[in-house]
Amino acid sequence: MITLNSERGLVRIMSWDDIESVPGFTSDIDPKTVKLKEIIGSYTFDALIPCGLSTCHQPHGNGFLVAAADGRVTNIGRICGKKHFNVEFTHMSRIFLAAVRAQQSREFLGELKNRLPGISAEVATIKNGQHGAAWINARVNQLTGSSAALPTSIVNAVRQAVRRGDGTLIIERAATKKEREERFAAMDVKGLEHLRRNVPFVVEDRVGQLDGFPALAPGNGLREVLGTIEPFLTALKEADIESLSDKQLRELTKAGGELDANLERLRSIITAGRRLLKRRNIQQLTRFATSSTDNRLFVAFLRDLPN
Structure with a gap:
């Protein structure tokens, strides 16, 4: 060519x-x-x-x-x-x-500017629509403890699932006598009867798996993604593309080159957030409530979630 x-x-x-x-x-x-x-x-x-x-x-x-x-x-x-x-x-x-x-940058930005009405409408719907970014962000903040609304026991369970990196819900308990005997047999600690009698083992029971877990993962904050997309859309809308300086052209083109990836990331987080915040999914955390007060607070949270 x-x-x-x-x-x-x-x-x-x-x-x-x-x-x-x-x-x-x-x-x-x-x-x-x-x-x-x-x-x-x-x-x-x-x-x-x-x-x-x-x-x-x-x-x-x-x-x-x-x-x-x-x-x-x-x-x-x-x-x-x-x-x-x-x-x-x-x-x-x-x-x-x-x-x-x-010139290629100006043509690229011109094409993006033609797409602005559709992109802006989609972002506004994602941000403010029913079960959109604002709604999801508020509830994810509650689950992760960024805002004080849920019991500490529930928040800690979510944080542990985040640290594990896979959304698995784990409850720790003391091992039964049979489980301790089996563990010691596997370790082959002959002659150490005092260990066999006195050292308790902790067992981790897998009690659930949070669907839509990526919405909780570090770096997947909706505020951060929107904070990248929205300023670019505003800057492009206001820009006189033909009059941009070389520096402005480079900066706007770089941001424009990341737009589609950021939009896809936004859609992905929204999808994960809606999967996460299904009542049946979040209800798995009920067993981590340690008091009737905790349970009442958590039930109030669940009541706001879609089936």
């Missing part, structure tokens, strides 16, 4: 024949008698194109279209450009590639 940087912006051409029909194009220029004016395009082809310099004509797949001071246009590779035109060519190629990148 060929990329031309013209007054109309970037022009992309698929056929080399279109280049050969450009006024002034020649496939044979003597580098000793010509002065470069500017680089006007670049190309990448699977098929090899002969270099336009009379001293080379070696086929290559990547190169530049250059305009000479006398109006002629030809094509040369990067190696020939540096060899015959030295610093001048290097400077021109940098200017050209920077201009192409800037």
